[in-house]
Amino acid sequence: MPTTRRDLLNAMAKLGGAGAVYETLTAWNFLKPPPAMAQSFELPKDSGNGQTVAILGAGVSGLCAAYELDKAGYKCTVLEPTRRAGGRCWTIRRGDRFQEMPSDAEPNPPVQECTFDDGLYLNAGPGRIPHHHVRVLKYCRDFGVALEPYIFASRANLIHSKDGKTWPLRRPLYDLQGRIAELLDHCKSSDLELPASKEELESLHDMLVQFGGLSGNGTYSNAQARAGYVKGQGPGVAFKGVPETALQLNEILNSEVWNNWLFRDAIIYWQTSLMQPTGGMDMFVRGFLRQPLRGQLGTLEGLIRYGAEAKTILVGNNGVTVTYKDLSNGNVYPLTADYCISTIPMPIFKDMTVTGVEDSFMRAAAVLPVTPSGKVGWQAENRFWEKNYDIYGGISWTNADIDQIWYPSDGYLQQKGALTGAYMSGVKATNFNPLPVQTRLNRARTQGAQLHPEFNDAAIVDHGLAIAWERMQFERFAWANSGAGAAFDTAVQVLARPQPTVGTKRFFVAGDQITYWSGWMEGAIQAAWHATCAISSNACPKLP
Ligand code: PHE
Numbered sequence: 001m002p003t004t005r006r007d008l009l010n011a012m013a014k015l016g017g018a019g020a021v022y023e024t025l026t027a028w029n030f031l032k033p034p035p036a037m038a039q040s041f042e043l044p045k046d047s048g049n050g051q052t053v054a055i056l057g058a059g060v061s062g063l064c065a066a067y068e069l070d071k072a073g074y075k076c077t078v079l080e081p082t083r084r085a086g087g088r089c090w091t092i093r094r095g096d097r098f099q100e101m102p103s104d105a106e107p108n109p110p111v112q113e114c115t116f117d118d119g120l121y122l123n124a125g126p127g128r129i130p131h132h133h134v135r136v137l138k139y140c141r142d143f144g145v146a147l148e149p150y151i152f153a154s155r156a157n158l159i160h161s162k163d164g165k166t167w168p169l170r171r172p173l174y175d176l177q178g179r180i181a182e183l184l185d186h187c188k189s190s191d192l193e194l195p196a197s198k199e200e201l202e203s204l205h206d207m208l209v210q211f212g213g214l215s216g217n218g219t220y221s222n223a224q225a226r227a228g229y230v231k232g233q234g235p236g237v238a239f240k241g242v243p244e245t246a247l248q249l250n251e252i253l254n255s256e257v258w259n260n261w262l263f264r265d266a267i268i269y270w271q272t273s274l275m276q277p278t279g280g281m282d283m284f285v286r287g288f289l290r291q292p293l294r295g296q297l298g299t300l301e302g303l304i305r306y307g308a309e310a311k312t313i314l315v316g317n318n319g320v321t322v323t324y325k326d327l328s329n330g331n332v333y334p335l336t337a338d339y340c341i342s343t344i345p346m347p348i349f350k351d352m353t354v355t356g357v358e359d360s361f362m363r364a365a366a367v368l369p370v371t372p373s374g375k376v377g378w379q380a381e382n383r384f385w386e387k388n389y390d391i392y393g394g395i396s397w398t399n400a401d402i403d404q405i406w407y408p409s410d411g412y413l414q415q416k417g418a419l420t421g422a423y424m425s426g427v428k429a430t431n432f433n434p435l436p437v438q439t440r441l442n443r444a445r446t447q448g449a450q451l452h453p454e455f456n457d458a459a460i461v462d463h464g465l466a467i468a469w470e471r472m473q474f475e476r477f478a479w480a481n482s483g484a485g486a487a488f489d490t491a492v493q494v495l496a497r498p499q500p501t502v503g504t505k506r507f508f509v510a511g512d513q514i515t516y517w518s519g520w521m522e523g524a525i526q527a528a529w530h531a532t533c534a535i536s537s538n539a540c541p542k543l544p
Contacts, residue, residue: 039134041138042068042072044537047072047073048074055341056078056310059085059511061087061528062528065510070300072532074535078303078305079335081474083306085285088479089126089284091122092124093280097112101473103433106434116379120416123280123420128274130269131271135525135529145284147278148277149276150276151394158391158396159262159398161255162256162399172258173227175220175227176249176262178213178220181212184208185205186218187201188201257397289301308326313355313356317503317504322335322337341510343511343527345476346495349365350362360494361497364490364493368492369484370513372429374468374478375422376422377418377421377465378461378463379417379463380419380454383411385452394406395407401424401432401447402421402428402448403422421448422466429468429470429478434471478519496514496527510528514527
């Protein structure tokens with residue numbers, strides 16, 4: 001009997017397992033090699049050759065820089081003022097403690113301790129990964145960080161309007177779509193001079209019927225129940241579904257819900273799909289921390305000196321000297337290296353003693369526009385949003401200072417869950433964040449109750465935590481404001497330029513703060529790649 005390909009493959013499988021089968025198929029050209037990874041990154045092998053790098057800050061950018069440099073043969077030391085790696089990428093769980101800095105309204109902020117049940121957590125910083133953040137996803141893939149869907153928008157989420165109405169989001173959204181379609185459809189019979197032919201207007205009509213859920217004659221009444229049912233459907237004529245009454249156009253316009261929230265999921269970074277690491281965003285940080293070092297025993301975490309607060313930076317011709325305070329004993333030590341990457345947030349960096357960089361550099365540091373932001377976390381004893389509101393993940397929106405309520409995208413149907421009871425930035429954060437913790441929690445409760453009365457009941461919702469990122473001693477901002485226009489452009493133009501600008505480049509600023517993905521881990525990684533490439537070849541790669 002002749003040997004078939006199948007026989008041969010079976011024999012290969014016995015000998016060498018799936019890998020051998022794969023190799024064989026590839027050799028026969030039956031399988032093409034896997035397509036190039038969405039993003040790949042590798043510094044020239046051995047370019048480090050034992051040169052030293054001081055990295056200031058063990059957040060995502062600092063860890064990524066340390067990881068890539070170590071692989072290329074650099075010797076890195078990471079100085080981190082806190083006792084924890086990750087920076088703003090922080091998942092708060094039972095037993096975690098923190099204390100904000102004083103504000104006028106709260107001269108003595110309390111130490112807050114998380115008392116959530118085991119297994120529940122608050123992502124105090126980043127909480128979602130867009131599907132196009134290919135660099136973050138590359139590391140998740142490389143490190144085996146498990147991801148699950150993060151629901152940004154559920155049509156069952158609530159929206160609380162300026163004029164005090166609370167609607168499931170599907171109502172203003174689809175009713176507005178229907179009403180606009182209805183209005184536009186008048187074009188076909190209007191005497192207006194329109195830049196469209198009669199045939200085009202006919203197909204516009206056909207499109208609008210689909211777009212808005214109109215009847216054939218061009219009227220909208222929520223007949224398809226896109227905006228929901230008053231009474232759902234079931235067996236027999238007694239259970240013929242009754243669609244909600246369609247909202248009038250002026251009712252939606254007056255509510256102003258279109259002004260801020262209704263179209264959020266159209267913004268590129270919030271477009272579906274988004275993801276989150278299973279078990280908390282800090283799983284991403286842990287991915288870096290556990291990577292083995294190249295030239296010595298131990299893992300990347302072993303490069304970090306915790307409790308080490310950088311105080312001064314001297315950029316010289318032959319190297320960089322950083323002095324840092326060991327916060328456990330108050331002593332100040334020098335650290336000298338061939339290169340230095342600082343991820344220190346600009347609100348802190350701008351006041352440091354930095355010598356050997358251009359004046360314009362420190363001026364840019366001082367004027368980089370930044371954003372305040374705060375969150376409140378709660379533990380809920382029962383998942384009332386699922387049982388009483390059919391909400392499974394997503395965000396509810398309100399004009400009140402809490403701005404947003406995030407429902408967990410995991411643990412569906414379990415007994416308990418953690419809620420993000422407030423997430424605001426900008427003006428709302430400026431109002432909310434300086435308040436004493438207890439006041440913030442009381443407000444978050446009252447404002448949350450405008451959407452869900454369950455918030456009023458401490459037996460259902462409690463264990464509150466409030467965090468204001470600009471009041472965290474080693475952050476002092478939530479993110480740089482890349483939406484600030486020219487002020488941001490001109491500052492990052494300077495800050496992204498290695499120093500000194502003539503001769504060997506020795507000093508680099510990293511962190512999401514100098515990128516147009518500021519406020520995102522993707523930016524932290526882009527900046528780390530930018531700095532490490534500049535070190536290894538004194539040239540910067542294309543940053544797409
Ligand atoms: N990435 C954060 C978020 O999605 C912060 C951010 C918001 C950054 C808006 C830029 C723009 O909420």
